[in-house]
Amino acid sequence: NAGVTQTPKFQVLKTGQSMTLQCAQDMNHEYMSWYRQDPGMGLRLIHYSVGAGITDQGEVPNGYNVSRSTTEDFPLRLLSAAPSQTSVYFCASNLGQGTSPFFGPGTRLTVT
Amino acid sequence: EDQVTQSPEALRLQEGESSSLNCSYTVSGLRGLFWYRQDPGKGPEFLFTLYSAGEEKEKERLKATLTKKESFLHITAPKPEDSATYLCAVQGPGAQKLVFGQGTRLTINP
Numbered sequence: 508n509a510g511v512t513q514t515p516k517f518q519v520l521k522t523g524q525s526m527t528l529q530c531a532q533d534m535n536h537e538y539m540s541w542y543r544q545d546p547g548m549g550l551r552l553i554h555y556s557v558g559a560g561i562t563d564q565g566e567v568p569n570g571y572n573v574s575r576s577t578t579e580d581f582p583l584r585l586l587s588a589a590p591s592q593t594s595v596y597f598c599a600s601n602l603g604q605g606t607s608p609f610f611g612p613g614t615r616l617t618v619t
Numbered sequence: 620e621d622q623v624t625q626s627p628e629a630l631r632l633q634e635g636e637s638s639s640l641n642c643s644y645t646v647s648g649l650r651g652l653f654w655y656r657q658d659p660g661k662g663p664e665f666l667f668t669l670y671s672a673g674e675e676k677e678k679e680r681l682k683a684t685l686t687k688k689e690s691f692l693h694i695t696a697p698k699p700e701d702s703a704t705y706l707c708a709v710q711g712p713g714a715q716k717l718v719f720g721q722g723t724r725l726t727i728n729p
Contacts (some may be wrong), residue, residue: 538640549623552715566716605670605710608653608717611662
């Protein structure tokens with residue numbers, strides 16, 4: 508099993524550009540989540556999904572969109588990038604509520 | 620509001636010098652408390668899940684314990700390869716969200 512995979516590993520965007528961060532898991536987990544990690548802020552939940560076709564907002568959802576058309580994939584879209592979205596983004600998946608999320612290797616995003 | 624506070628922020632030990640990391644939490648109905656290890660430039664790596672006060676889990680030189688207000692990660696006779704940032708997170712009822720602490724950066728000197 509590859510676990511949770513994320514692409515790209517690094518990305519530089521200009522303000523106003525859009526892009527999609529990809530996340531895939533091969534563990535047949537129902538739950539998937541996106542977090543961002545900033546110095547001094549810890550990991551914060553952006554959006555999550557409890558199954559295909561079901562998504563919900565986390566703690567810091569503004570500026571991000573998600574969709575979940577399959578169990579395996581959970582892409583995160585930045586519609587119009589802003590410097591405040593410079594961060595490291597982690598995708599995670601878990602079997603269900605109360606179970607431990609497994610994290611991907613992260614995408615380091617810089618918005619200039 | 621669910622909160623997690625980890626202490627100390629950073630800890631430097633000599634190889635073989637045992638110590639403990641603290642995770643204090645406030646949550647209305649704990650569904651799970653999670654410990655992760657994170658190496659620089661990598662994603663968090665799962666270590667333990669604890670569900671109820673009094674529970675303990677062990678893995679190699681690490682032992683996690685849980686009370687109603689805090690969790691400890693005890694490190695016994697650490698080695699340089701134990702150097703990493705250790706993250707604690709809690710999950711409350713009816714929520715997918717994990718609330719993370721800011722982590723403890725542990726350095727083990729040979």
